[in-house]
Amino acid sequence: MKSNTFLSEVARRVTFCATIMLVATSSILSGCNKRSVAEPQTTTGDRQSGFVQDNAKPEDQGTVNGWFWSLYREGGSASITHGSGGNFAISYSNVNDVVGGKGWNPGSARTVGYNVGALSGSYNFVGVYGWTTSPLIEYYVAEMGSVTGGTYINSISSDGHSYSFYKQQRVNAPSIIGTATFWQYKDTWGGSSTGSNRSINMANHINNWRSRGGQGFGSYNYQILALEAWGGKSGYINATVW
Template sequence: MNFLSCLLVFLATAAAAAVSDLLKHDARSGTASISGTNFGYYYTFSAEDGDAVTYTNLDDSDYSIQWKENSGYFIGGKGWNPGSAESVFSTPQVFIASPDGTSSSSIYGWSTDPLVEYRIVESLASAIDPVLGLTLQGTVNSDGSVYNIYKSQRVNATSIMGTSTFSQYWSIRQSARTNGFVTIANHFNAWATVGMPLGELGYQIVATEGHGGSGSVEVYIGSKPAGPPTQLTSGRVQCVAEYGQCGGQGYTGATCCVTDTTCVVSNQFFSHCMA
């Protein structure tokens, strides 16, 4: 996971040295130093150098991370366990990126049966090569941008099921951003269409990943899924059609919109899907 660099564990072979940092760090995602619940949200955090990176749970869904120069790889964030296909709103309220662009943000999670590690990458560290070690599967247009869809594989790497061989799914946004709605179901559906289905969802977080450098971030996560996660049927999720209701006070239906549309808030009682 070239956020890729994020998820791969360090491989001691010369071949591994040629793989992007993101890919090398991917495997570490399953070996969090700390995890648990806070204000009802699941959180997890892992760092190569615990003395250089500080993860802090704030009120409600907020969290912050501060990291020092040459801190090495880390990943942390808050979300849900299990995850879902519901839309998520994320706002890094305070963001001071390192000059060399060594931090990334994404929706990050796992599924089992099949065992998959996935990322919907909203902002990719400039130091990361998102192509090395990945296979392009197609694209999906969602939330105002085209995302490139990639697939890769980890062999005998750390996962939520222990040391395993598993697939990695990627949606990498072409026009990077640091906040906004992420219509997760659009990506789940697009992945299924190109033969990349998910199984039972494990944990899912709005993640910050660092690849060195220094900086800080404070993140607010909104639109917490209500009730059980959306059920997947053959890897697909039923989303709301254009102009249909997708949110509002007292609304209990689906909150994801079909591809090329976004859930737009009209008032506190009504939100609808618009292109």
């Protein structure tokens, strides 16, 4: 009986130790598995409009010497600096989307004067960019590059050029009032050049948008001479608006 009790005690202790080792091994392996799981990757949205995606850097804007300025950027890097009056410069590198420039808040049916003194690298659009509310409309007048897409409406003559008017609806896209559905009005000429004084009679564009756009034209929000670039572009602009 004494011998059998001893053997039973040995068996019990061996079983207990084996159980402890199994639990410990399972815990270690489980810990290794947690560390081996890849961290979630943050991705940015596709380019939608002049406004960047909700998960991108928020709006940066202000006033300097009585001039309104705005700069949006998604991905890469971008910065704006200001000279005297309506002069500004924007440098950008490897951006998913950047749109920025200088002008007024609110806008108006003014004649916009400008001179693009320097433009290098790659870009999509240089011209007048702005917004209205009630209805919410994002509008472009492309002096260099182009903004097309959507439905072609008509062409207008202004300042000695012929512009093609396109309109396009954006659904649940970033805007000046947050995510919203709105229309884009886009006039494209694209034949301007650097180093020359130019002018844009905004009344001609606005009157055509109001009568032919289908959504009218709302209350003015901001209006700037802007550059926009997207798709990993890098470059530099130095321009003056008046």
